[in-house]
Amino acid sequence: MDNKMKAVVKTQRGYNNIELLDVDIPKCMDDEVLINVKAIGVCGTDYHIYTDEYDTVPPLIIGHEFSGVIAEVGKNVTNFNIGDRVISELSVESCGTCRYCKTGNPQICLDKKAPGTHINGIYAEYINMPANLVHKLTDNISFEEAAVIEPAAIVAHSFLQRTKIEPEDFVVVIGPGSIGLLAMQMAKIYGARKVAIIGMEADKKRLQIAEKLGCDYVINASEEDPLAIIDKLTNGLGADLVVECSGSAGGINSGINMLRKQGRMCVIGIPGPEKIQVEWKKAVIKALDLVCTFSSSPLSWNWVISMLDRKALDLNSLISHKEPLEKWEYVFEETAKGNVVKAVLLP
Ligand SMILES: [Zn+2]
Ligand SMILES: [Zn+2]
Structure with a gap:
């Protein structure tokens, strides 16, 4: 050599x-x-x-x-x-x-x-x-x-191991980058009732992939009001679980606003260096579980290899x-x- x-x-x-x-x-x-x-x-x-x-x-x-x-x-x-x-x-x-x-x-x-x-x-x-x-x-x-597999393991760790999806959850994924598209798929695999994904006009290509991968509701927030749509789809109750992949103040706050009381937020997106404004009071009064996660555990790598081996994950x-x-x-x-x-x- x-x-x-x-x-x-x-x-x-x-x-x-x-x-x-x-x-x-x-x-x-x-x-x-x-x-x-x-x-x-x-x-x-x-x-x-x-x-x-x-x-x-x-x-x-x-x-x-x-x-x-x-x-x-x-x-x-x-x-x-x-x-x-x-x-x-x-x-x-x-x-x-x-x-x-x-x-x-x-x-x-x-x-x-x-x-x-x-x-x-x-x-x-x-x-x-x-x-x-x-x-x-x-x-x-x-x-x-x-x-x-590495980014997929990050999603498996944060979403399946730390936050834990529950049966029949209505899941909303905010931010349709590769992390969001992975979270959307794992929500479907592990028992979500319905999954919605939210992006902006610039995400059009990613939103199309979400649709192709079987996401139930694909929402372009540049054209429609995601809060009103989630409210309607959940009969006024709100989402059970939000997966925050955008790292933006807008994404985090719309997540807080669209969750039901005692809803859960899985926080994966990393904000930029600037401090951001979060509607903390609303999160407290709604008694939300906000679970911040980082990187991937060894077990999550085993899970993703298994998902790929049985062709569950695309x-x-x-x-x-x-x-x-x-x-x-x-x-x-x-x-x-x-x-x-x-x-x-x-x-
Ligand atoms: Zn990476
Ligand atoms: Zn150590």
């Missing part, structure tokens, strides 16, 4: 400052596997690293969503072989002994280092990963689908762009124009 590989590197803070470089292939340590990357998911985080709105510690290889094939196995690793098709969780250097690790949440361990923001990520041909974070893929999951419909790794900048430009639902880069 030639010891150099192509990688997309953020060289220093500031707008863009990203280059395709030849770098050393990482060494496979005793407890690790070296993975030949086959597909890379382009995350909103990567785009915000490009625009420099996300904190990073350059120089580093960006990216964190991927799938691949094992190219080398560390000498302490017994449960993987060269050639295994895999994906990997991202809780690198989680301690294994703190309260969060002990309760199955290494993703919020204080020692954790995130690939693509704190340490080298995966916009590259190879990455080394601790073997205890790696999951095998079944044969009927493609590399492209597998590259989108990730292919979210993939709007497939491009070679060299075209990373084109994909970010497309993202800036609002044309991307989910992009996959192929090294």
Whole structure:
């Protein structure tokens, strides 16, 4: 194996400052596997690293969503072989002994280092990963689908594990990006009575995908009043569960307004750096459960692999762009124009 590989590197803070470089292939340590990357998911985080709105510690290889094939196995690793098709969780250097690790949440361990923001990520041909974070893929999951498992695991963790959908819930998803489209599908899979999704005129393409994926009510808030529609659809009671994926004050407040008393909000969307105004009093008086969530637990990765294996979840419909790794900048430009639902880069 030639010891150099192509990688997309953020060289220093500031707008863009990203280059395709030849770098050393990482060494496979005793407890690790070296993975030949086959597909890379382009995350909103990567785009915000490009625009420099996300904190990073350059120089580093960006990216964190991927799938691949094992190219080398560390000498302490017994449960993987060269050639295994895999994906990997991202809780690198989680301690294994703190309260969060002990309760199955290494993703919020204080020692954790995130690939693509704190340490080298995966916009590259190879990455080394601790073997205890790696999951095998079944044969009927493609590399492209597998590259989108990480965001799906975020949704499974926040929506199924933390907030918990209940039987016959009327669910409203606010924000039809890839996270919202995943939440909409999981609401259908896990027992929602009806699911509505709300977006704006700029989301037209995403709203069409929601419709194609079987969403019961697709609402364009630039044209119609979502509050009035949800009120009517729930006979004046309000929604049981809102999944907030927009991170905007408008989205959060319309969620608070459209929930019934004792309704639940699953908060996944991350607001920008500015403080936002939230109708807190209304949330208190309605006795709402507001569940904020972040990242994905190990269990949620198992769940998503199982959903994909039994073809319950459609990730292919979210993939709007497939491009070679060299075209990373084109994909970010497309993202800036609002044309991307989910992009996959192929090294
Ligand atoms: Zn991501
Ligand atoms: Zn820990």
